Amino acid sequence: MIKAERQQRLTAHVKDKQTAQLAELSRLLNVSEDTVRRDIKELADLGIIKAVRGGAIAHSPVPPHFRDREHLQVAQKEIIAQKALHFIENGQVVFFDGGTSSLAVAAALPPDKQIVAVTNSFPIATILEDHPLAEVLFFGGRLNKKSFTTVGIETIEAIRNVRADVSFLGICSIDLAAGITTVDYDDALIKRSIVMNSKNIIALSTINKLETAESFYVCPVDAIDVILTDAEVDAELYQAFQERGVAIQ
Incomplete structure (x- = not known):
């Protein structure tokens, strides 16, 4: 699985489940927790998901205005x-x-x-x-x-x-x-x-x-x-x- 596809699946899973742990994502994507951690950081830096200790969490669905x-x-x-x-x-x-x-x-x-x-x-x-x-x-x-x-x-x-x-x-x-x-x-x-x-x-x-x-x-x-x-x-x-x-x- 290429990186872009992996991060797309990671994002979809977090948004669907609202929250996900490193071990859970590691099993889902069949990669190490360190790889998952790096993916989460990249996606969080882009504002796509929110990085939290031990995993990731979805952003609020509410528009700001x-x-x-x-x-x-x-x-x-x-x-x-x-x-x-x-x-x-x-x-x-x-x-x-x-x-x-x-x-x-x-x-x-x-x-x-x-x-x-x-x-x-x-x-x-x-x-x-x-x-x-x-x-x-x-x-x-x-x-x-x-x-x-x-x-x-x-x-x-x-x-x-x-x-x-x-x-x-x-x-x-x-x-x-x-x-x-x-x-x-x-x-x-x-x-x-x-x-x-x-x-x-x-x-x-x-x-x-x-x-x-x-x-x-x-x-x-x-x-x-x-x-x-x-x-x-x-x-x-x-x-x-x-x-x-x-x-x-």
Whole structure:
């Protein structure tokens, strides 16, 4: 098998399985683990897959721009949003990050819920401006034109002044080993600040984002409390998250 064909098969396997170990790929391709390791590095350098310790992992399937994401998997996000509503109680301070899944939760918020909604997302602030009982705190800063959120030190400092009862994180990628990661450095810093200043962290993730990884690190998986997703999770993966103290619903 020539190198190009081997790397093509390696890439297809990782994208199909989401994650693969060196030994697994070595057997599949009938080459040494050192050869597999070199192939993974070359493919990772090209941005095709993500190299992790002991193997490789797929990139998130989510496009980076908000406009490209807002009409994707709408039904799945509505399933997640309905689950999220069970975590919102009257009188709470609730942080919504800039993810489209967080937007779905804000859009589904019943009119009789009385909360303080905190966000750095222009679309979420717009959704909630007509809500009869939700007070909205919108954090300023530099505009990220891909995500329609404010970012930077001003936004981070504002987040540090709030202790949210519950926070909703729209997830780009989540993996047991790699943790929560994202494609945008500024977004990673914002999410990290939210995690550090919240009592309960609810990760909103469609099933296809599990076992994927990106370049910018947010936090380990055990920093969050619950993952809400749209489909049943593989039993082995479910158990692995449970052992790290993370519930999946």
